[in-house]
Amino acid sequence: MKYKGIIYDLDGTIVDSEPIFYESDKQFVENYGGSYTEEENKKFIGAGGRAFVQYFIEKLNLKKSLEDLLYEKDQIYLALAKEKGVNPFPAVVQLIEWAAQKRIKQTVASGSSLKIISEILKITKLDTFFPIITSSDEVGKGKPHPDVFLMAAERMSLDPKSCLVLEDSIHGVEAAIRAGMDVIAFNDNKEALKQWDESSIIYQSPNASVVEINKVKALLTSD
Numbered sequence: 001m002k003y004k005g006i007i008y009d010l011d012g013t014i015v016d017s018e019p020i021f022y023e024s025d026k027q028f029v030e031n032y033g034g035s036y037t038e039e040e041n042k043k044f045i046g047a048g049g050r051a052f053v054q055y056f057i058e059k060l061n062l063k064k065s066l067e068d069l070l071y072e073k074d075q076i077y078l079a080l081a082k083e084k085g086v087n088p089f090p091a092v093v094q095l096i097e098w099a100a101q102k103r104i105k106q107t108v109a110s111g112s113s114l115k116i117i118s119e120i121l122k123i124t125k126l127d128t129f130f131p132i133i134t135s136s137d138e139v140g141k142g143k144p145h146p147d148v149f150l151m152a153a154e155r156m157s158l159d160p161k162s163c164l165v166l167e168d169s170i171h172g173v174e175a176a177i178r179a180g181m182d183v184i185a186f187n188d189n190k191e192a193l194k195q196w197d198e199s200s201i202i203y204q205s206p207n208a209s210v211v212e213i214n215k216v217k218a219l220l221t222s223d
Contacts, residue, residue: 003182003220004162005105007152008092010117012168013186014108015088015124017081018045024077025052031072034060045169048111048142049073070137074113081120088124091213092166096129104220109134109152111142111171132156143171146179153179164219184216 011017022041029036034056044052053069056062062069099106107130110117114135121127132155139147153160165176165183176183 001220002162002222003104003164005107005153005156005158005164006095006099006220007107007109007149007163007165007176007181008096009165009167009169009172010108010110010112010120012045013089013166013172014092014096014126015086015120017086017120020080020084020086021077024080025073027080028073028076029056029060032056032060032062045171047144047169047171048136049113049116050137051111051142070113074116077116078119081123086120086123088126093126095213095216096126098217099220100129102220105156105158106130107132107134107152107156109148109165111136111148113137143169144174144178146175149176149179149181153181164216166216184212186212 008014011021022038025041025044026036044055049070050066053066053073057066057069064072096106108117108121110133112120112135114133114137117133117135118127121130121133132152134148134152134155136142136148139145139151141147149163149165150160153163156163160180163181165172165179165181166186167173167176167183168186170187173183173185173187
């Protein structure tokens with residue numbers, strides 16, 4: 001098989017969490033007297049919490065440390081996630097269960113903190129499938145830098161070229177390509193995706209439907 005491992009993004013790929021993230025990030029900014037628009041939110045999808053907090057430290061002249069503010073941001077999100085519920089995409093869950101049965105290595109590499117990743121996987125009862133997780137916080141550079149994907153591959157003891165990435169954000173797609181990995185892009189922004197070589201983006205789809213996930217299974221079992 002060409003691919004020996006799957007690397008999943010978390011938010012927007014495994015779980016439908018982007019609307020809750022927008023609501024919690026908006027609340028975080030408003031707590032400090034700022035405002036947060038949908039246009040600003042688009043810039044940060046997939047970029048990770050550090051980039052978001054650093055941006056508002058500078059914009060709002062916040063005096064607290066980056067780590068303290070990241071903790072506050074995570075707490076707001078987790079409270080909302082537990083209150084409203086975060087649902088995984090059924091077709092992606094099907095893929096995760098199938099890959100486990102086939103003994104294909106799989107991991108999560110996300111811009112969210114390790115606490116967020118672990119808590120959301122527990123809430124969705126997917127934590128047992130992912131003994132290895134990686135956060136951009138651990139590498140210092142979030143997506144579109146490739147570091148988080150490269151560390152995820154290293155932790156699975158796999159060559160980056162043997163990993164298939166599932167991503168929903170433009171930042172994440174770029175990070176995967178820069179890591180030398182093939183990527184499935186669950187994103188409907190065809191114009192933004194045109195900037196990359198089609199050989200790296202295996203295919204693009206607006207969402208992770210059962211039909212699309214069956215294509216991923218076929219890829220993973222082909223020579």
